[in-house]
Structures are given as C-alpha cells and as structure tokens.
Amino acid sequence: xxxxxxxxxxxxxxxxxxxxxxxxxxxxxxxxxxxxxxxxxxxxxxxxxxxxxxxxxxxxxxxxxxxxxxxxxxxxxxxxxxxxxxxxxxxxxxxxxxxxxxxxxxxxxxxxxxxxx
Amino acid sequence: xxxxxxxxxxxxxxxxxxxxxxxxxxxxxxxxxxxxxxxxxxxxxxxxxxxxxxxxxxxxxxxxxxxxxxxxxxxxxxxxxxxxxxxxxxxxxxxxxxxxxxxxxxxxxxx
Numbered sequence: 467x468x469x470x471x472x473x474x475x476x477x478x479x480x481x482x483x484x485x486x487x488x489x490x491x492x493x494x495x496x497x498x499x500x501x502x503x504x505x506x507x508x509x510x511x512x513x514x515x516x517x518x519x520x521x522x523x524x525x526x527x528x529x530x531x532x533x534x535x536x537x538x539x540x541x542x543x544x545x546x547x548x549x550x551x552x553x554x555x556x557x558x559x560x561x562x563x564x565x566x567x568x569x570x571x572x573x574x575x576x577x578x579x580x581x582x583x
Numbered sequence: 584x585x586x587x588x589x590x591x592x593x594x595x596x597x598x599x600x601x602x603x604x605x606x607x608x609x610x611x612x613x614x615x616x617x618x619x620x621x622x623x624x625x626x627x628x629x630x631x632x633x634x635x636x637x638x639x640x641x642x643x644x645x646x647x648x649x650x651x652x653x654x655x656x657x658x659x660x661x662x663x664x665x666x667x668x669x670x671x672x673x674x675x676x677x678x679x680x681x682x683x684x685x686x687x688x689x690x691x692x693x694x
Contacts, residue, residue: 470626506592508585509627509672509684522681556626572682574619574626 468492470575472557478581479547487542487578489557497562498540499572500532503554515540516562547582554579586610587675589685596692602660604688606673609654613675617682618647618658621670630671631658663692 470491479485491498500512514522515534529551531543540557556577560570588607596602604618614635619627633640633647633656640647646659660667670687 475624506686508587508686509674511681514681524681558626571617571629571632574628576624576626 470557470559470573472555472575472578474578475576476579476581478583479544480583481547481549483547484543484545486544487555487557487580489540489542489575491538491540491557491559491573491575493559493573495559495561495573496537497560497570498534498537499558499560500540500542501556501558501574503556503577505553509556513542544580547580549582552580552582584609585686586613587673587683587685589671589673589688591688592686593689593691596663596690598665598692598694599662602658602663602667602690602692604658604660604671604673604690606656606658606685607654608656608675610675610677610683611654612677613683614678615676616647616649616656617674618645619672619674619684620667621672621687627672660690663690665692665694668692 473488497516502510511524512526513532518534533541554577557575558572560572586609617632618630620630621627631642631645631647633649638649649656670689672687674682674684676682
C-alpha cells in the first residue's frame with residue numbers, strides 16, 4: 467500500500483449506529499487531517515493531529531470523535547449521527563515538522579462516502 | 584461567509600486550448616494559495632502553489648497568477664488535455680492558519 471488509504475470507501479449507517487472510519491498513511495508523515503466535503507460546499511477541516519497531538523478541532527460536534535494512536539493511523543468514530551452528516555470524509559497527511567505545517571502539501575486519501583439514514 | 588470562492592461550478596474547454604479557472608478570496612491576510620485537482624473516487628492531489636510575495640508561478644502546463652489588489656487568483660492550463668478533466672479546488676491560508684478551500688470548479692476538456 468502506498469500513499470494515504472481510507473476504509474471503508476462507502477458506509478451507510480442509521481442514526482443510532484456506532485461506526486468508525488479508518489485512515490492510514492504510508493508516507494512517513496507526522497500530521498494527519500480529517501476533512502468533510504458536503505455537496506456544493508467547500509472542503510471543511512474538522513481535525514488536525516501533529517505528532518499524535520490534536521492541534522485543531524474546528525468546532526466539530528461531539529458525535530464525531532477522532533483518535534490518533536500513532537502518526538500513521540487516524541480514526542474518526544461516529545455515534546448518533548444525523549442525516550445532514552452524510553458527506554464525503556477525506557483524510558490527509560503532511561510532513562508536519564515546522565510551525566507552518568498546515569500549509570505543507572497535503573496528500574489526500576480517496577475518502578469515505580458516508581450516508582446516514 | 585465563504586472566504587474562498589470559486590464562482591464557476593463548471594468549465595468546458597476544447598483540447599489544445601487554454602483553460603482558465605478562477606478563484607476569489609475575501610481575507611486580505613491570506614498569504615499562501617494552492618490548487619488541488621480531484622478525479623472521481625480519488626482524494627484531491629496537490630497541483631501548484633503560490634505565496635503572496637509572487638504574482639506568478641509556473642510548472643509545466645500549469646501557471647497560477649495572483650492579483651493581490653483584486654484578491655483574485657487564477658489557474659491557467661495550456662494546452663488543455665482530456666486527462667485534465669477533473670474538479671479543481673483552490674485553497675488559501677493566512678500565516679500558519681489552516682487551509683480554507685473553495686467549492687471547486689469541474690473542468691471538462693473535450694476532443
């Protein structure tokens with residue numbers, strides 16, 4: 467596997483379900499990101515981790531819970547979601563070494579298409 | 584309020600011609616701009632960037648122009664190829680703050 471991988475690629479869940487999205491990067495990067503892309507809306511940054519520490523939580527509802535056990539893996543735990551949470555969830559990674567790491571080139575995974583019924 | 588705007592949701596260009604994708608921003612503190620390209624079922628891939636100290640950056644067929652006074656940047660693709668058909672996102676950041684993305688423009692290059 468190379469680059470940034472995400473599983474599952476598609477997920478359909480009910481509002482009472484609990485599920486997790488997984489992201490893995492094979493680039494030796496130290497920063498990882500979760501983005502949400504809703505139809506006809508800009509990519510929205512949700513969370514940023516740098517060296518496993520969360521450095522950004524962009525006012526995301528608590529029904530989304532990120533986890534970063536190491537620099538290569540990032541999870542997004544989902545619980546009691548709403549239909550409006552249906553979107554494409556993209557993971558990205560970057561070098562993450564300097565203070566300006568958020569402007570480093572980010573490498574994106576293919577995304578998980580989430581549908582909440 | 585969208586700080587980065589791509590007002591054209593789609594653009595259709597003939598192969599061999601120039602494609603011009605536009606992006607406007609409202610935050611005068613933005614000092615770094617990027618373009619990403621996204622194919623269906625794939626994540627965005629970095630294309631080209633420009634910092635506010637420059638007004639042009641070129642990489643092969645791709646050139647990004649920055650007009651700071653107009654708060655406008657554009658991506659020129661010359662010559663356009665069918666493989667360039669994708670959604671193009673511009674993104675901007677201020678100092679070390681997070682990237683803000685536009686809504687994207689779908690480019691279709693036809694033979």
